[in-house]
Amino acid sequence: MHAFAEWLGSTPLSIAIQSRLWLTPLLQTIHITMIGIVFVSMLMVALRVLGQVRADEPLAEVWHRFAPWFWTALGVMLGTGLILTIGEPVRQASALSFWLKMSMILIGVTSALYFGRTVAAAASPAASSVYSSRARVVAIATIVLWLVIIFLGRSIAYDVEIWESWHLA
């Protein structure tokens, strides 16, 4: 993987990204803005399951309100993340935080896909429906998962300090 990252870092595309000094801060700003939209979209759905927001609306309606924002922002986030990774492949590949973040994004996206299909397939529940303890635990786990993703995203820059000997370089 390290050899691949070094090769990627020497490609014309990577050099073009590295040589435009304004590009990385711009992409990082867009990336963080998008993670804000992704996180808060999931937060609203999870808080609905917990009965903390929009308790008078059916869960399906809340999901359909926020799902387009979630998927669109996720797409932009993945796009900007991919360009940022091409621009600094060795740093990313050497960071344990990066690989943990990617694994957790995979879990988050898979669970969102599953959740979306479940909500779409279910008959519309009563607006005031109260969810089971299991559903509430899953909602809390979803909030924690996306918070950890944000934490790990920022930790990439401090991978050595945070993980010490676990850093992959």
Add this chain to the structure above:
Amino acid sequence: MDLTPLVEAAQNSALSEWMRTSLKAVAIINALHIMSIVTVFGTIFIVDLRLIGYPNVKRSFLKMHHELLRWTWGRSASRPSPAC
């Protein structure tokens, strides 16, 4: 108003010293800072979208304001500023 004494006092405080000498402090507080600002931005974004009527005005603004801004303020309060 000269802020130099205030800045110097902050610079010489035990907290500031700890931030400068701890390897993990800046990294962890910086990450927590981003987590908090992301929540602050997102919750304000939803309320502001409602204010401009997007996607609709079916939901009462006051209700949204009441539900969401406690998260905004909770996060703002837990948003420490990194020393560096």
